[in-house]
Amino acid sequence: MTGPELNEWRLRLESWLGAQPTDGDAAHDMAHLRRVWNTARRLLPSFPAADALVVLAACYLHDLVNLPKNDPRRALASRLAAERSHEVLAGLGFPAERIAAVAHAIEAHSFSAAIEPLTEEACIVQDADRMDALGAVGLARMFYVSGRLERKLAHADDPLAAQRPLDDLEYALDHIEVKLARLPAMMRTRAGAQLAETRLQRILAFREQFIDEWGGAN
Numbered sequence: 001m002t003g004p005e006l007n008e009w010r011l012r013l014e015s016w017l018g019a020q021p022t023d024g025d026a027a028h029d030m031a032h033l034r035r036v037w038n039t040a041r042r043l044l045p046s047f048p049a050a051d052a053l054v055v056l057a058a059c060y061l062h063d064l065v066n067l068p069k070n071d072p073r074r075a076l077a078s079r080l081a082a083e084r085s086h087e088v089l090a091g092l093g094f095p096a097e098r099i100a101a102v103a104h105a106i107e108a109h110s111f112s113a114a115i116e117p118l119t120e121e122a123c124i125v126q127d128a129d130r131m132d133a134l135g136a137v138g139l140a141r142m143f144y145v146s147g148r149l150e151r152k153l154a155h156a157d158d159p160l161a162a163q164r165p166l167d168d169l170e171y172a173l174d175h176i177e178v179k180l181a182r183l184p185a186m187m188r189t190r191a192g193a194q195l196a197e198t199r200l201q202r203i204l205a206f207r208e209q210f211i212d213e214w215g216g217a218n
Helices: 003-018 030-046 052-061 074-091 096-108 120-131 135-148 174-178 180-186 190-214
Strands: none
Touching: 003 030, 003 052, 030 052, 030 120, 030 190, 052 074, 052 096, 052 120, 074 096, 096 120, 120 190, 135 174, 135 190, 174 180, 174 190, 180 190
């Protein structure tokens, strides 16, 4: 598929999404979807056989069902989004023979769902979405989500959890060790792993500065 055709579908998907009601979650808004697609575009050249249109659609529709992090149904969100994508894509006139591939990439993108990506397209989308949890934007999203859930910035006396169990349900900073630091090793693509490691180093550098300013018993 040519660049102009991809761009036409991007605009069509953005137009449809822009007409839908939102839940006000700025960590999973249109800007997030665009970033995920832009990252996926950086990974696509390493996979010449991958279907760029499938990747594009999955990047834009992967959060069709977006449940809060503390919702007990959170692990089901990507499956529900995949199910809904069939109807949405059919309504937009998307090529029918590609819809199942888009749905699989959507259901497999989620960290909490733990669904194995079985296609190159699904691997690319999973890496691209996880990349948005890293780097400067990832840090901003982490603290934004934690604030919405009324979590503390860090433990007052032991911010690095040297003498306590990590708990990112209580402390935002703990989320770096609980999840973010694990992401580079979990990337499915070599290019994704390299980019993720670079972005992780930015997060770890920030954490050093944070601890230096935070104070506390340690």
